[in-house]
Amino acid sequence: MLEEFSSWIVLSILNIEKGTRLESTLNFFIYDSIKILLLLFVMIAIVGYLRTYISEKKIRQLLSGKKQGIGNIIAAIMGAITPFCSCSSIPVFLSFMKAKIPLGVSFSFLVTSPLVNEYVAIIMLGFFGWKITALYIISGILIGVFSGIVIGKLGLEKHIVQDMIETKGNNDEKIFSTQKERIDTGLKEATTIIKSIWMWVFVGIGIAAGIHGYIPEETVISLIQTGGIFSVPIATLIGVPLYANCAAVVPIAVVLFEKGFPLGTALAFMMGTAALSIPEAIILRRAMKLPLIVAFFTIVTISIILTGYTFNFLAMFLI
Numbered sequence: 001m002l003e004e005f006s007s008w009i010v011l012s013i014l015n016i017e018k019g020t021r022l023e024s025t026l027n028f029f030i031y032d033s034i035k036i037l038l039l040l041f042v043m044i045a046i047v048g049y050l051r052t053y054i055s056e057k058k059i060r061q062l063l064s065g066k067k068q069g070i071g072n073i074i075a076a077i078m079g080a081i082t083p084f085c086s087c088s089s090i091p092v093f094l095s096f097m098k099a100k101i102p103l104g105v106s107f108s109f110l111v112t113s114p115l116v117n118e119y120v121a122i123i124m125l126g127f128f129g130w131k132i133t134a135l136y137i138i139s140g141i142l143i144g145v146f147s148g149i150v151i152g153k154l155g156l157e158k159h160i161v162q163d164m165i166e167t168k169g170n171n172d173e174k175i176f177s178t179q180k181e182r183i184d185t186g187l188k189e190a191t192t193i194i195k196s197i198w199m200w201v202f203v204g205i206g207i208a209a210g211i212h213g214y215i216p217e218e219t220v221i222s223l224i225q226t227g228g229i230f231s232v233p234i235a236t237l238i239g240v241p242l243y244a245n246c247a248a249v250v251p252i253a254v255v256l257f258e259k260g261f262p263l264g265t266a267l268a269f270m271m272g273t274a275a276l277s278i279p280e281a282i283i284l285r286r287a288m289k290l291p292l293i294v295a296f297f298t299i300v301t302i303s304i305i306l307t308g309y310t311f312n313f314l315a316m317f318l319i
Helices: 002-013 021-051 056-063 070-080 090-098 103-115 118-128 130-153 179-214 217-225 228-239 246-258 263-275 278-285 290-318
Strands: none
Touching: 002 021, 021 090, 021 179, 056 070, 070 103, 070 130, 090 103, 090 278, 103 130, 103 263, 103 290, 118 130, 118 246, 130 263, 130 290, 179 278, 217 228, 228 263, 228 290, 246 263, 263 290, 278 290
């Protein structure tokens, strides 16, 4: 229904010719803008509602104060079982930060959530078999754990924008006597955050729409093919600016693999597309300063590249 609505706006209201690059770009922009803003609003409202049942103290006890890496592992596993894309995982990340969860542990969730989920596992199982699927899930969790540990050790907490993670009042002590109060809390939190980030969402999706409409798939494949030994970093760096749910990009990875690309190269493109995106970076810019975003993207990108090379090496034993 949303696709038909965005198509109707582009073709009937804006009177753009069907099948042109401009039509594809505008369709992508309108569809994804509405989808992401609605998804973010719903996710933030749900997280806000659930936080009325789970105190920040309990969240801190679960994810903080553990031995080195244990909190990261728990957060990464939580990310793996949540079906979020790179943008819709941000509300949960922000709720972790509001609960004063360590920065590195929070990032372990943010990295793993879009990379690994049950939908990806099911789709990959059908295309690649259980061995590759299992290794992909394990590697996705390890990327989240490793990235979170590194970010945690860099001491970048000063680059968080405090007004996005401040908690007004004391949620631990507040008692909610009715469902209406809980729902209102979630809706209020969603409204406040959306008001703060809607412009960043439009800018990010606008850039992604331009890439989607004006960079043909053949160009992407050609760039990766000419990479030789550098095909893994090229595939990753091409995937990073794009925006797509991991489940939606699995078929693209399959096509690359069927065209003769090494397994690790195809999966690196899929990971880069799923784990990181320009819309995610721009939305995060409202919550954190540029040095932290650069560190986040750099560490995750390097982790994906190393994982891609590892898969290329292991491919002879897996296929």
